[in-house]
Amino acid sequence: MAPANRPEILLLSLARYCSFFDETYSSLIDKLAESATVNCAKTVTGAIRYLGEHNPKAIIITDPGLIEDANAEVLPKVISYFDNFFASGFELPWKSGDYHRTEFEFNRSCVLPQGAMTSSLPGPYSMKTLHIKNARPHEKIFVPVRNARTQSHVLPPTPVDPTQARYVAYCGDANAEEGSDKVILSLCGLRG
Template sequence: MAAENVTRPQVVLISLNCEPFFDEMYRSLLTELESKASLKRVKEADSAIRLLSEQPSAALITDEALANTENAHVWEAVLQYVRQGGISVIMGHFPSYIKPASIKPFFAKAGLQWEAGSYHRTTLVLNREVVANDLATKLPPQYSQKALFVKNVAPANAWYHTDESSVVESRVFAPTSANIMGETAVAFASVGHGKLGYVGDVNAEEGSDVVILAMCGL
C-alpha cells in the first residue's frame, strides 16, 4: 500500500476564497478525483506556493481569488509551475464570481488573449479536430452547460465548441443562435511546456467532471 501511495498522482486544489458549499456542489468531482489521485487543498497563499514548488500532477484553481491584486504572486507561481510542464485548470467557482473585466488581464499574464464572452446555457460539441481519438472516446460527444464563455480562443485550444444547432437554452427567452466564432466554455492551451485549462461551467455538470479529470490526465 505504501508503494502505491507514492505513485499516486498528486492534485492540488487552490481555494483561497473557498465557499462553504463548494464540497457539496462538487461532491461527484471530488469523489472521482480522490479515487484516482491524492488530493491536497490549500486556502492560504504561502501553502499554495509551497505545494506548487513540489511539482504536483495538476493544480485546480477553484475560485476567483488569484485574479485579485493581493494574490497576484500566487498566480505567478501557478504560471511558473505550468511553464515548467505542469497542468492547471481554472474551474469551479471562478466563472461564477470573477468580475468579467478581470478576465482579460488575468489570462494576459499567461500570454493568452482570452476575454469574457457570453454567459448562457447552450450545448457544446466535442472538437474532434483537436482532441486525440483515444481521449475523445472518454469525453462526452456533446453536453449542455450554463457557463461563462471566453472569447478570442484559438480553434486549436477549444476542446468544445458551439455549432449551427447550438442555441441559447432558456425557459424565458426564445431560442437564439449561440454559435459565436472564437468563443468556448472549455479551453486547453499550451503555456510554456505545460497546459492551462478553463472550464466555464457554473453548475457542476457531469460532463464537466469528465472534462476536468481528462485535463488532469486522470
C-alpha cells in the same frame, strides 16, 4: 507525500470559496479522489509551500482568488507551473464571453494536455457556462454544436456565437454538470 502511482491534483481556493466549491462540486472531488491524491491550498503560504515541494498533474483553480492583489505572490508559482500553456505570464487574448446554456461537442482539432483521455470525453451535451472569446482554434476543447441555440426556461432560443469556446483548460460550468466532471477528469488524465 502522495503515493508514487497516484497523480496529485491541487485545488487552489484562495478566495475562500472552498465550501461553495466543495458542496457544488462534491461529485467531481469524489471522482478525482478515487484516482488521485487531492490537496486544497486555501492560503498564499500553503499554495507557495505546496507548489515548491510538489509537481501536481493538474491545478484546478476553484475561485477568482488568484487574481486578487493580496494573493499576488502565488501567481508566479502558478505561471511557472502552467509553463507553455499560459506562456508569457497569462498574456492570452482570452476574454469573458456569453453566459448561457447550450449544446457543446468536443473539438477534434484542439490540442489537449499530455495524458488527457479523449475516450472518456462525453458526446455532445448541454450545459450552462461562461464562454471564452478570442481563444485560438487549437485551444478550444469544447465548442457549441453546429447551429447551436441558447437554452432557457424563460427566454426564447437565440443563435449561439460559434466562435466562443466552452473549455480552454478553463471550466466555466456554473452548475457542476456530469459531462463537465468527465471533461475535467479526462484533462487530468483520469477515468471518470
